[in-house]
Amino acid sequence: MEDESVVHKDIWFKCKLRVRYQETDQMGVVYHANYLNWFELGRTEFIRELGFPYHEIEKHGLLLPVTEAEMKLKHPAYYDDVVLIYVRLLEFSHIRMQFEVEVRRDPLDNGDMAERGLLASGLAPNGELLVKGTTKHVWVNRQWKPTRLDKAMPEIYTMLQDL
Amino acid sequence: MEDESVVHKDIWFKCKLRVRYQETDQMGVVYHANYLNWFELGRTEFIRELGFPYHEIEKHGLLLPVTEAEMKLKHPAYYDDVVLIYVRLLEFSHIRMQFEVEVRRDPLDNGDMAERGLLASGLAPNGELLVKGTTKHVWVNRQWKPTRLDKAMPEIYTMLQDL
Amino acid sequence: MEDESVVHKDIWFKCKLRVRYQETDQMGVVYHANYLNWFELGRTEFIRELGFPYHEIEKHGLLLPVTEAEMKLKHPAYYDDVVLIYVRLLEFSHIRMQFEVEVRRDPLDNGDMAERGLLASGLAPNGELLVKGTTKHVWVNRQWKPTRLDKAMPEIYTMLQDL
Amino acid sequence: MEDESVVHKDIWFKCKLRVRYQETDQMGVVYHANYLNWFELGRTEFIRELGFPYHEIEKHGLLLPVTEAEMKLKHPAYYDDVVLIYVRLLEFSHIRMQFEVEVRRDPLDNGDMAERGLLASGLAPNGELLVKGTTKHVWVNRQWKPTRLDKAMPEIYTMLQDL
Numbered sequence: 001m002e003d004e005s006v007v008h009k010d011i012w013f014k015c016k017l018r019v020r021y022q023e024t025d026q027m028g029v030v031y032h033a034n035y036l037n038w039f040e041l042g043r044t045e046f047i048r049e050l051g052f053p054y055h056e057i058e059k060h061g062l063l064l065p066v067t068e069a070e071m072k073l074k075h076p077a078y079y080d081d082v083v084l085i086y087v088r089l090l091e092f093s094h095i096r097m098q099f100e101v102e103v104r105r106d107p108l109d110n111g112d113m114a115e116r117g118l119l120a121s122g123l124a125p126n127g128e129l130l131v132k133g134t135t136k137h138v139w140v141n142r143q144w145k146p147t148r149l150d151k152a153m154p155e156i157y158t159m160l161q162d163l
Numbered sequence: 164m165e166d167e168s169v170v171h172k173d174i175w176f177k178c179k180l181r182v183r184y185q186e187t188d189q190m191g192v193v194y195h196a197n198y199l200n201w202f203e204l205g206r207t208e209f210i211r212e213l214g215f216p217y218h219e220i221e222k223h224g225l226l227l228p229v230t231e232a233e234m235k236l237k238h239p240a241y242y243d244d245v246v247l248i249y250v251r252l253l254e255f256s257h258i259r260m261q262f263e264v265e266v267r268r269d270p271l272d273n274g275d276m277a278e279r280g281l282l283a284s285g286l287a288p289n290g291e292l293l294v295k296g297t298t299k300h301v302w303v304n305r306q307w308k309p310t311r312l313d314k315a316m317p318e319i320y321t322m323l324q325d326l
Numbered sequence: 327m328e329d330e331s332v333v334h335k336d337i338w339f340k341c342k343l344r345v346r347y348q349e350t351d352q353m354g355v356v357y358h359a360n361y362l363n364w365f366e367l368g369r370t371e372f373i374r375e376l377g378f379p380y381h382e383i384e385k386h387g388l389l390l391p392v393t394e395a396e397m398k399l400k401h402p403a404y405y406d407d408v409v410l411i412y413v414r415l416l417e418f419s420h421i422r423m424q425f426e427v428e429v430r431r432d433p434l435d436n437g438d439m440a441e442r443g444l445l446a447s448g449l450a451p452n453g454e455l456l457v458k459g460t461t462k463h464v465w466v467n468r469q470w471k472p473t474r475l476d477k478a479m480p481e482i483y484t485m486l487q488d489l
Numbered sequence: 490m491e492d493e494s495v496v497h498k499d500i501w502f503k504c505k506l507r508v509r510y511q512e513t514d515q516m517g518v519v520y521h522a523n524y525l526n527w528f529e530l531g532r533t534e535f536i537r538e539l540g541f542p543y544h545e546i547e548k549h550g551l552l553l554p555v556t557e558a559e560m561k562l563k564h565p566a567y568y569d570d571v572v573l574i575y576v577r578l579l580e581f582s583h584i585r586m587q588f589e590v591e592v593r594r595d596p597l598d599n600g601d602m603a604e605r606g607l608l609a610s611g612l613a614p615n616g617e618l619l620v621k622g623t624t625k626h627v628w629v630n631r632q633w634k635p636t637r638l639d640k641a642m643p644e645i646y647t648m649l650q651d652l
Contacts, residue, residue, distance in 0.1 A: 022357050022526045026350040032229040033199035037511045055569040066195040070233035080544040114603030185363045187515035194511050200348045218406040242515055243381040277440030358555045359525035392521045396559030
């Protein structure tokens, strides 16, 4: 079956960032569109953790644009907050991927901005939930034509299956 | 009933913008988070058209943060494209609002960047559909507490009912 | 002489924009880096006015990256302000250009957002001065190598000389 | 003398960041205005290192807006690059500050994104120089009136003198 989706195991990746001044607006909170940037940053670091920096994938001529995005904003993030970005792969197929993301306020704020990594299977994110959402993507080539990942970069497709 | 939602009549507001260089990314298209900025810009101009510039509403101590957003990206917008932003009010209540937005490539590109206004009732948006989505909002005060629009600024609430 | 600079005649180009919510920060003013976006927007519209949309120049394989920028911030711009962007060409050579830009609060705010055009020679910008600055640029090709404008697109070079 | 400037000792602060996809433009490089964001990020982390998180200074009612900025762009930064931000205090007085910033490509890229700290006195930044610049600032209160740092937060002024 060409495009059978595979439900992923329950493994979250976590990374951290600190809210930049430029990301605030005159309400005194993070401007909402920036959460999509953070979603992307989480996906990027997740894929890097799995061994495939996205900039190398693009050098192979594969792009992964967003086709759908949705988010729910529970509580605002503030300037200089340390926030945790949690990401997991919800589904993937030969040409599509869907990620789930949670943005949480760091309950520890222990100063270790480099803290990151995969959580043990089944372990849940923690910290005050600020924003959650999902993004859907399709693999395309430089001419923006849908492209099968298992043909173009089979090593990534295999890695995803083994995850 | 406190929070009964009112389904709105089918009136679209239209305005225009030109894609900025800063809004592109290295894929050569508009970076997806920017569509949320354009959604906001459309809402702002829509509310201005109805007689209530949002900056004046904020001066009354009312804010309208986003609580949910979702969008589907059909085709990318490119640098220097002239795009039409279509907005309509899907629902509103004493404390909530939901907008629908469509981003379309201007089929005319007649150079009149100031073209804007309410479409006649029932008239549909035109132009190549690039992105569509919805945003949900809640009226809050400066302390970020939900606030009834019909109490805080009844003239706006009445205007919305009469729309 | 290869790179002789030509001092330009005193002709300002003017265009308009309205401050976006996303451009504000928690100080309640426009975040300073955004003025560089507006400088760019002014240059883009200036070049368009002269008959050469920048996106068409890029299609010819010529890029005009910024090599230097400086700005002085006199007064902040606020959300929803109507601001005038004034641009003029300070100098140009076979491979370089320098622009001067002024951002001013629109003294009229007459609602005509499409107002734009070249001022008569010698006519000065008006409106409250918010920010002024200059940017320097070099013409390069897609491999980022300096490229002579008079060789690559002589029609633009001639137009600049005749300005 | 009210506003005597003090030339600072030659101590650089260093921190790191990774280039975000959103920061690129269709030239395939970092959009130039983003360097000003990075300059700010460097200043923020420098001040944090000295013991005074800027968000706490703002809570005291002091703001430090930019009054002048200039930068020279030598080489572009690319997506996913690890860059070092070097900052030092050039001058300060009772009401003004001037910072110098250098953005350099990390020569090591050792994966330690948390690497940061003050360099020993006299030690020079290293790595490929991408962008350098300076920013000038004035201390103001919430009403945007110039405010003497030594009166408003003498502990910071003393710390700067002892640096």
